[in-house]
Amino acid sequence: MTRKNQRIALIVGGLAFLGIAAGLVLTAFEDSVVFFFSPTDLRAEPVDPERRIRVGGLVESGSVERGPADAEIRFNVTDGNSTLTVRYVGILPDLFREGQGIVAQGRLQNAVFQADEVLAKHDETYMPKEVADALKKQGHWKDGESPYPDAQETGAQQTGGGS
């Protein structure tokens, strides 16, 4: 094998792998990318009940209740305009609280969101970005403000720049 052939073989081999990778990526995107919806979005457009999606919003105060089954929990998520009932079986994250922003992942079936994962972020003052944007869209939250007092302190804390 000459040097030129070797180089051609390497390039062809490399391109073949890139092609395979591109194929894998595209098929995987089709099946596994999870879209985010706010409760208002979900009221406006129906979603395939088999499709995994994410919803996010604030946990409505006083809406958290324990269901009949073991470790079953129901609560409402709101973006200010619409609310959606979420059902989850398991242990909620440490940072889950009423009034707190959360993101749930699962499927929307018969107008109840069956969550298999509930995410409240590690940082106590953290508002999931998707939730913040969804609230902004509904006009319930402006930049620099926050529905709960803790987050404002972080705002102040972030002015670290300059020397």
Added chain:
Amino acid sequence: MIAELGHLALAAALVVAVFQTVVPLYGAARGDSTLMAMAQPAALVQFAALILSFGALTHAFVTSDFSVSNVAANSHSLKPMIYKVSGVWGNHEGSMLLWVLILSLFGAAVAAFGGNLPESLRARTIAIQGMIGIGFLAFILFTSNPFERVVPPPIDGRGLNPLLQDIGLALHPPMLYLGYVGLSTTFSFAVAALLEGRVDPSWARWVRPWTLAAWVALTAGIILGSGWAYYELGWGGWWFWDPVENASFMPWLAATALLHSAIVVEKRDALKSWTILLALIAFALSLLGTFLVRSGVLTSVHAFAVDPERGMFILVLLAIAIGGSFALYAWRAPTMEGGGVFRPISREGGLVLNNLLTATAAATVLIGTLYPLALETVTGEKVSVGPPFFEATFVPLMVPLVIAVGIGPLLAWKRGDLAGALHNLWAAAIIAISLGLALAWLQGAPVGAALGMALAAWLGVAVLTELADRIRLFRVPLSSSLSRAAGLPRAAYGMTLAHLGLAVFIVGAVGETFFSAEVVRYASRGDKVEIAGHTLTFEGVTERAGPNFNAQVGTFVLENGQRLESERRFFPAEGQQTTEAAIRVRPAGDLYAVLGEPADGDRWTVRVYHKALVMWIWVGGFLMSLGGLVSLADRRLRVGAPAPRRERTALAAAGGDD
């Protein structure tokens, strides 16, 4: 006062970095030995200045000096001492300071140990290292000053995120940074080689130990982070394909590829231009990771603060470093001569296949990580790309890789004999296939589990076969085999250990994924939870006070009387709740019990997992890292740059002498 000294030392380090960049580069261009020789003292002085600066910040944390705003924001007087120290890098500013400290450590190490590098290559390498330093020192000084004061100082600090108050945080970031930032050395060597216009086997011999050292630290850092997530976050996951994890995993993949392609440059003088490109890519991915984590475009436990100005600054640095080095590459690489030719079926061919697969895997991880960011920027649509995507793209690429890792080391250089190699591996094939079939048919295991375990068995047996082949075990008398074993280079054992580690890791990853069990339910005192052949009796909840938290302790008693205690901790200073899982570690699988919220009356939500074979994941990662270390100790790797007899720990002292 000490904080101001630290600030001053930081500014001094920037000045020295400018000197370290400009003078040696000019000297190298002019062929002036005196100017080139300035590189080494400059690198050592820069390192010393940053030790001073880092020491000053550590002092502020240890003495709880709340007049420093960074300390006030991230520490608390009641915090245990070890977390006051690790809190130094448990925040954005401090972690960036650690970043540049390690960057200058590597610059100083090249200066101290690069005694027999060609003069101009050494000068240029150290200068490039200094150039990276300029960017990040400026970043810290202008956007993230860790020494800023607050007036008046608060009475006490705001505390550190309790999740970060853990021994995992004391170890994981420094180790990860050693790896991440260690790749800067390889980058500097690559850019210096492009400037020189010359890459030869001796260049690869100089570069390999640095890549290896960075790779060892990166592997250990990733495994530590994974272990930390497993026991601390309370849901027993060890890898989430979280963008921040991917940020460290992509450089790891690139460094793994680089490690292997550098062997081809060293042994066969081929693949030079590709190896240089990989060195650039590996550090570019490190920088990208730093950008993703530090800019706040991603929010996670790692994102300490969100500030678009910082993001822009790092993005500009990223553009300069990547754009500049790639442009230089495009300009200079074509002038590099190709080296030895080889057939596709050969050791080189195997290493090329490794490179293609790991690089492609890194590319898919990159796409999955950046896609949500790109989509939101372009269309405003919000998506998340989670484990299903990465499992569908990454895993299929790893299957051929694992098969090839078993075969490659048995092939000869230049022209290999595939039939002969496969003939050697009949035992591995039979064991792998029968294990897979047994799992699928007798145990009814899922196809993925059977395939995964078969692959692990194939790799494990193939690695041992290769070792047996090298020492001609059972073909010559045992004593002669043993003397062969003693005579094998350490790099050979390093490879064996690392590849064996990969096999062990696969067992753990496949086992945890397919054979784990989970029970979530309400339990009151005396209730029994059955899982994976064990019975745990819930003994109820008691209260306990910790140093800076109050805990509710749920006790589970195993059938043999062993007590497992899971805690829900409340940290009043931070106003935050964390969960400490109770974990009983066994090779066959961990029992992982978590106390959840109170339900009603005396009933609590409890969750018990059986995490099958999860320990193998850590053992596998440890073996890989150990393999790298053993390889690093190889005499041959010192041919180009015979390391001084001093131990590596002497690195820390190197700032003072010379």
